[in-house]
Amino acid sequence: MAVLPIVKYGDPILRTRTEHIADIQTVLPFIDDMFETMYEEAGMGLAANQVGLDMNFAVIDISHTEEDEGPRIVINPEILESTGHYDMEEGCLSIPEIRATIARPEKVHVRYQDEEGTTREEWFDGLLGRVIQHEVDHLNGVFYIDHLTPAKHALIDKRLVEIAETGAPTTGITL
Ligand SMILES: [Zn+2]
Numbered sequence: 001m002a003v004l005p006i007v008k009y010g011d012p013i014l015r016t017r018t019e020h021i022a023d024i025q026t027v028l029p030f031i032d033d034m035f036e037t038m039y040e041e042a043g044m045g046l047a048a049n050q051v052g053l054d055m056n057f058a059v060i061d062i063s064h065t066e067e068d069e070g071p072r073i074v075i076n077p078e079i080l081e082s083t084g085h086y087d088m089e090e091g092c093l094s095i096p097e098i099r100a101t102i103a104r105p106e107k108v109h110v111r112y113q114d115e116e117g118t119t120r121e122e123w124f125d126g127l128l129g130r131v132i133q134h135e136v137d138h139l140n141g142v143f144y145i146d147h148l149t150p151a152k153h154a155l156i157d158k159r160l161v162e163i164a165e166t167g168a169p170t171t172g173i174t175l
Pocket residue numbers: 091092093094134138
């Protein structure tokens with residue numbers, strides 16, 4: 001297994017709508033490395049394009065939090081419907097030192113395939129629902145900070161340029 005380098009804000013692959021996975025077998029060789037990378041970086045989710053792979057899948061593990069959920073692999077995930085709204089602070093391994101409170105739907109109905117190729121439809125809420133929405137965004141080329149108001153986004157613009165140029169901002173910020 002190997003820890004893979006995390007692709008940072010500014011790399012075009014993070015603005016790419018990732019390629020649909022037709023053959024589950026193509027995902028399997030990357031899964032262990034994806035989990036190892038996520039654990040090394042203390043992330044709760046990692047989308048394939050965050051390690052440079054143009055593939056529509058993500059790994060998620062929030063088992064270290066109070067929500068007792070095991071590790072998951074979500075392949076070709078799509079949000080079918082959603083309800084409610086709530087605020088939660090988010091961060092991103094591709095956008096270091098920045099955190100921001102974002103409003104998103106409270107519950108999402110997601111269709112995805114698991115690592116055996118079985119299509120599943122499940123409702124997610126709480127932290128797991130939040131992480132899944134963050135990862136589905138990544139796989140569609142979207143960042144959580146895209147949901148910020150223009151006024152708040154302006155507060156991180158300089159830092160984003162620094163991340164794109166050097167991999168990290170000179171100072172962190174929580175919005
Ligand atoms: Zn992220």
